[in-house]
Structure formats: structure tokens, C-alpha cells
Amino acid sequence: MNDDLTARLEPYLANVLGVPDLEVANLARIPGGASRETYRFRARYSRDGVEIERGLILRRDPPASLIETDRTTEFRAYRAFHGLGLPVPEPIALEESTEVLDRPFFVMEEIENCQVGSILSSNPYGELRERIGRQFFANLGRIARADVDEIGLGDLEGERDPKKCWSHEVERWETVIDEDEREPQPIARAAIRWLKRNPPPPAQKISVVHGDYRTGNFLHDADGNMRAILDWEMAHLGNPLEDLGWAIDPLWSHGDPSRPAGTIPRAEALAIWEKESGLKLDTAALAWWEIFASLKGLAIWISAAREYAEMRNADPVNAFSGWYCLAFHNKVLADRLGAA
Amino acid sequence: MKPETDQILNLSALKLMTELAPAMGAQYDQGMTQVVAALLIMSAQEYDRAADIRAAENADMRALFADLAPMVGDAGLRKELEAAAVERDGSLRVSALNAVNERLRRLLIRLQVHVEDVGGDTRRIWVVLKAMAARRALVLPG
Numbered sequence: 001m002n003d004d005l006t007a008r009l010e011p012y013l014a015n016v017l018g019v020p021d022l023e024v025a026n027l028a029r030i031p032g033g034a035s036r037e038t039y040r041f042r043a044r045y046s047r048d049g050v051e052i053e054r055g056l057i058l059r060r061d062p063p064a065s066l067i068e069t070d071r072t073t074e075f076r077a078y079r080a081f082h083g084l085g086l087p088v089p090e091p092i093a094l095e096e097s098t099e100v101l102d103r104p105f106f107v108m109e110e111i112e113n114c115q116v117g118s119i120l121s122s123n124p125y126g127e128l129r130e131r132i133g134r135q136f137f138a139n140l141g142r143i144a145r146a147d148v149d150e151i152g153l154g155d156l157e158g159e160r161d162p163k164k165c166w167s168h169e170v171e172r173w174e175t176v177i178d179e180d181e182r183e184p185q186p187i188a189r190a191a192i193r194w195l196k197r198n199p200p201p202p203a204q205k206i207s208v209v210h211g212d213y214r215t216g217n218f219l220h221d222a223d224g225n226m227r228a229i230l231d232w233e234m235a236h237l238g239n240p241l242e243d244l245g246w247a248i249d250p251l252w253s254h255g256d257p258s259r260p261a262g263t264i265p266r267a268e269a270l271a272i273w274e275k276e277s278g279l280k281l282d283t284a285a286l287a288w289w290e291i292f293a294s295l296k297g298l299a300i301w302i303s304a305a306r307e308y309a310e311m312r313n314a315d316p317v318n319a320f321s322g323w324y325c326l327a328f329h330n331k332v333l334a335d336r337l338g339a340a
Numbered sequence: 341m342k343p344e345t346d347q348i349l350n351l352s353a354l355k356l357m358t359e360l361a362p363a364m365g366a367q368y369d370q371g372m373t374q375v376v377a378a379l380l381i382m383s384a385q386e387y388d389r390a391a392d393i394r395a396a397e398n399a400d401m402r403a404l405f406a407d408l409a410p411m412v413g414d415a416g417l418r419k420e421l422e423a424a425a426v427e428r429d430g431s432l433r434v435s436a437l438n439a440v441n442e443r444l445r446r447l448l449i450r451l452q453v454h455v456e457d458v459g460g461d462t463r464r465i466w467v468v469l470k471a472m473a474a475r476r477a478l479v480l481p482g
Binding site: 120327328330 | 366368371375376379382438442446449453456463473474476478
């Protein structure tokens with residue numbers, strides 16, 4: 001199958017990049033989540049008499065997606081934040097038709113010699129955790145600080161009314177649960193009602209929300225430099241506290257919730273975010289968004305369970321998400337909401 | 341049975357993680373194998389406890405319904421709660437327990453909505469929900 005992909009990708013990229021002698025080599029699938037098929041390959045070509053070889057990444061829509069996400073949004077987010085100087089791979093080409101590779105896809109720069117932290121690991125960053133954590137929360141603050149219109153993303157999906165972005169997101173994920181749940185979810189339903197009965201204050205500003213900013217969605221090198229923020233497929237406009245609540249969710253803490261993302265103490269993480277975002281952190285509002293984060297997680301895991309159970313996408317990651325992650329977030333929400 | 345099913349699943353996971361995955365050349369294959377191994381470990385946990393979890397949840401929900409039904413003003417809901425409270429699980433097959441569990445969960449959701457709507461005390465309901473979530477939590481190898 002990889003030979004077939006190579007043969008079809010080669011003329012496409014040669015045309016897009018304007019380099020007729022382009023060759024695609026060593027194309028191989030790599031882990032990249034269940035919502036896109038991800039491949040690594042080498043592109044070799046000459047330009048102005050100079051031989052060039054570079055690593056590129058192909059992200060192709062799967063036959064069925066974990067959450068219906070827009071690869072155009074993802075591509076535009078890569079372009080905007082790469083241009084802003086954040087550690088984000090350079091996007092190369094976007095193809096929305098099904099003519100070239102049967103499904104839409106995009107191509108971007110490969111960030112080489114890096115690794116990704118696994119949520120299965122109890123200590124994915126070792127001695128680098130504090131260095132990585134400071135960059136992790138600083139970069140999230142920089143995403144929050146960016147002016148959505150200045151970076152050309154003012155038309156992304158989402159809600160621009162600071163008073164309504166919370167309800168927009170709750171309704172969005174409630175709809176996902178309505179459509180995808182295969183068994184009654186009393187904790188998710190209770191959480192939805194709680195979120196609606198206890199609305200947060202209006203957003204201080206409307207930002208681009210990455211939508212899945214967490215362990216597993218960024219690359220770091222051996223020196224602890226955060227090199228790439230990935231998986232922008234759920235990017236949208238909304239309250240920047242949504243991303244912060246998701247980033248510090250216990251699911252991504254590697255067993256130690258006092259160190260969000262398995263990195264630095266919570267207070268330090270929040271202080272860095274506050275400084276870099278230029279926003280004043282409202283801890284009561286953040287508490288609401290932390291409940292929301294776990295509810296959003298449940299919605300995603302419920303979708304994953306359905307994808308797997310109905311064999312629309314039998315990626316084992318969907319089985320893991322729909323089982324382990326679902327059980328995890330049910331416990332987080334029950335403990336938090338049941339504590340009152 | 342010796343060896344027991346959970347032991348087979350756990351040792352199969354160990355084989356995948358320590359021998360087969362490292363020998364695979366492709367990064368994608370290695371990653372997927374690690375996830376499959378995690379699923380086997382979770383399946384081993386579930387093998388031993390699946391029926392117990394569901395039977396305990398069903399018993400908890402029935403006890404809750406028996407406790408709260410007298411305080412439910414909605415006559416139709418009260419009647420359903422009272423009827424569910426005196427039922428007992430028949431078959432211990434997981435599929436049969438699941439079918440009952442789903443029906444009871446639907447009733448639990450309706451009960452909680454009712455109690456919230458009348459401004460009642462939901463603490464007793466949360467005790468059951470917390471126990472349900474705690475029982476179903478899974479442990480991964482560190």
C-alpha cells in the first residue's frame with residue numbers, strides 16, 4: 001500500500017512544489033492518533049541546481065474519523081502559528097479532493113530527531129520534565145495571547161461572543177454524546193446539567209483554542225526543547241481557559257495531578273500561562289473549565305468507543321480511548337462533582 | 341482453569357511489550373503493539389471482575405431506588421423505581437448483566453434529573469455514581 005501511496009504522492013508534490021524531479025522515498029506509517037493516518041517520508045529534489053532532501057509528514061483522513069474534524073482548519077492553524085514563531089511545523093500542501101489519495105490530506109514539515117511523551121508512561125520526560133513543562137505552559141499562553149484576526153483565523157468555527165462560548169462548547173459536546181453514546185452515561189449527563197446550571201464568567205478574550213493541547217500532542221528533543229505543537233484539528237475560537245483546563249486535566253498528568261502534564265507544579269504552570277497570555281487567571285472560572293475538560297474528554301471517548309464497536313475505525317487507540325480514558329474521566333468527574 | 345484467562349492475557353501482553361514490539365522495525369507497528377498490549381492488560385483485569393462490577397452496580401442502583409422512591413413526587417417515576425428496586429439479576433453472563441445495567445442506568449438518570457429539578461439532595465445518588473466510577477477504573481502498568 002505504501003508503494004501505491006508513494007507513486008501517487010510523488011507527481012502531486014512535484015507539481016505543488018514546482019520541482020519536476022521530486023522523488024518520494026521511505027514512506028512509512030507512524031503513530032499519529034486515530035483521527036488522521038500519519039506517514040513519514042523523504043522528499044528529494046533539486047532547486048536552482050541544489051540537491052535537497054527533507055523529511056515530510058503526510059496526514060490523510062481515515063475512512064472514519066474519531067471526531068469529525070476539518071483538515072482545512074488544521075492546516076490553517078499550522079500556517080498561522082508557524083508564522084507567529086511558535087514551535088509548529090511548516091505546512092506544505094493541502095489537498096481537499098479525493099482524487100489524489102482517495103481521501104483529503106495535507107503535507108507538512110517533519111520535525112526530526114524528536115520524541116513524543118506517551119500517556120502510558122509514568123514519567124515520559126525524566127529529568128527534562130521541568131524544562132519541558134515551562135515551555136509547554138508558556139507556549140499555551142502565547143496561543144492564548146495571539147489576536148485571532150491578526151493571524152488570519154478570525155473566521156474559525158466557534159463562538160466570538162465572550163458570554164456564549166461556554167454554552168457553545170457544552171452544546172457541541174452534548175450533541176456528540178447524544179449521537180454517539182451506546183449505553184447510558186449518568187455521570188456525563190450529570191456533568192452537562194451541572195455545567196449549564198453553574199455557568200462561568202464571560203471569557204476575558206476570544207482566542208484560538210488549540211482544542212487538544214496535551215501530553216502526546218507535542219514533540220521535544222533530547223535537550224528538552226519543545227520543538228513542535230501538533231494536532232490542531234480541533235482548533236476553534238473560544239475561551240482560552242478551555243485549553244488550559246484541558247492541558248492540566250488529570251488524564252495527562254501521568255499519575256501525579258499536582259504536576260499537570262507530568263511536568264511542573266500546578267501553581268508554577270498557571271503563573272507561566274498567566275504571564276505569557278497577558279490574561280488575569282480567574283481560578284473559579286478555571287475550575288468550571290476543568291469540569292468541562294473532563295466532560296469533553298468523555299464525549300471524545302464515547303465517540304471513540306462507537307467508532308471501534310461499530311467497526312468504522314478499528315484502530316486499537318479507539319478501543320483504549322473508549323475504555324480506559326472513558327473510565328478515567330468518569331471517575332474524575334464523579335469525584336469532583338460528588339464532593340459537594 | 342490453569343492457567344487462568346487473566347494470566348494468559350497478562351503474559352501475552354508482556355510478550356508483546358518486551359519481545360515482539362521491540363523487534364518490529366516500523367514505528368507504527370511498535371506503537372500499535374504497545375496499545376494492543378495495554379488492551380490485553382485491561383482485558384485481564386476485566387475478565388476477573390466484569391460480572392462482579394455489574395452485579396454490584398445493579399444492586400447499588402436498586403438499593404438507591406428503594407431508598408429514594410418514597411420521596412419521589414412523580415407517581416409514574418416512583419412506580420418504576422419501586423418495581424426496579426425489587427428485581428434481581430438472573431443470568432450472570434456479562435451480556436445479560438449489561439442489559440439490566442443499562443436499563444437501571446437510564447432510570448438512575450431520570451431519578452437524578454427529578455431530584456435536581458425539585459431541589460432535592462443528590463448526595464446519596466453521587467455516592468452510588470462515585471462507587472460505580474471507582475469500580476470501573478483501570479490500572480495500567482507503570
